[in-house]
Amino acid sequence: MSEQKADSSRPEEMMKFTEGMQVEVTTDDEGFEGAWFAATIIEASVEDKHLIEYKTLTNDDDTEFLREDICACHIRPCLPETIIVDGFKVMGEVDAYYNEGWGIRVIAELKANGGSLQG
Structure with missing residues (x-):
């Protein structure tokens, strides 16, 4: 049985995200390219997407923080202070x-x- 290693060219395969983990999330949406937003992993997945909750972005009526399924390739650990x-x-x-x-x-x-x- 051969052992497969993670592809080091794909950073998301090197990082395991767990529930409660503090992370930063980016998007390819127009006007937000290159921006990273603080979030928490709500549900970690073995698939490519994780449910996150933003720490600063809220819904339209500002009653709840936004939650979104995000591809692991758009998530990174928080940068050290x-x-x-x-x-x-x-x-x-x-x-x-x-x-x-x-x-x-x-x-x-x-x-x-x-x-x-x-x-």
Whole structure:
């Protein structure tokens, strides 16, 4: 009997998602390309899709967080929290939290004395 290994070119095969796991989810929907949204795995599946609940995106009347079946290829573990106090520059690219999701942004202005970045 031969043993099969996961295809390392497919990251979702290397990561096992479990119920309750905190993750980030992306979509190919227009206007959201490259953005990642915080979510929790509600039901893990042995198939390619998992039921997730977003932490910041709500339904139209803001009464519940959105739930969605998402392909494993659009899910990643949460990034570790890091704090960088310097090293930013104008026109530099950063992965920034904006409009309820993470995405690549360009720094337009730096504020002195710990002020927020504008971009």
